Amino acid sequence: MAGPWTRGAAGVVLAVTAVAAAGCSGNSSNPSGTVSKAASAAASAASSLASQGADALASATAEAKRKLDEATGGLNVKGDVTLGSIGTDSDGRATVEVTTKNTASSTKSFAVQVNFTDQSGNLLDVVVVTITDVAAGATGKGTARSNRNLTGEVRAAVGAALRY
Structure with missing residues (x-):
């Protein structure tokens, strides 16, 4: 099951790809290359966003574990x-x-x-x-x-x- 950051990142890729495709409709020189570049840039941005979200969650989880470990004999x-x-x-x-x-x-x-x-x-x-x-x-x-x-x-x- 995809997490919220993964779904959000996928949405960014789709949205940016759709905008890039729409913006390229009048460009007959190489529209598919432009869309491909936009999709690559969006995928990179989405990957970075997903990574930041995963890093924040991993950090919060590690901090929670550390705090619980301090409650020795609990x-x-x-x-x-x-x-x-x-x-x-x-x-x-x-x-x-x-x-x-x-x-x-x-x-x-x-x-x-x-x-x-x-x-x-x-x-x-x-x-x-x-x-x-x-x-x-x-x-x-x-x-x-x-x-x-x-x-x-x-x-x-x-x-x-x-x-x-």
Whole structure:
């Protein structure tokens, strides 16, 4: 299944190719060569765009893993975490409120990985929210904020949750 950056890149190639073809209709010297060059340029630009998107996602995923690894001795408590409705902040970033319930008998902290996806389930971004010093039996709140602007219908899901 193609990811959102791949589909977007393919759309850029098709759009630029169509524009190049339309713009060349009056050029009888070598219209197919012009379209070919435009398609090559569009493919190169789309490949660069897809690469940048993949690099950003890989970087966010690596950072999320690093943050979760810092929660040494953490207990998996994914079931003790709920997410609110997705919104957009003033910078255009996707946000979602994260609520943790501390079922332990002492104060604990939480590291929660939030996966932002599109409506098809393709991963768009990954962030980790740290909620510290939640008293025994209490709830703690934090906000997950995407690393970059996300477009389309964005969804959020708990990828992992550690209590430590």
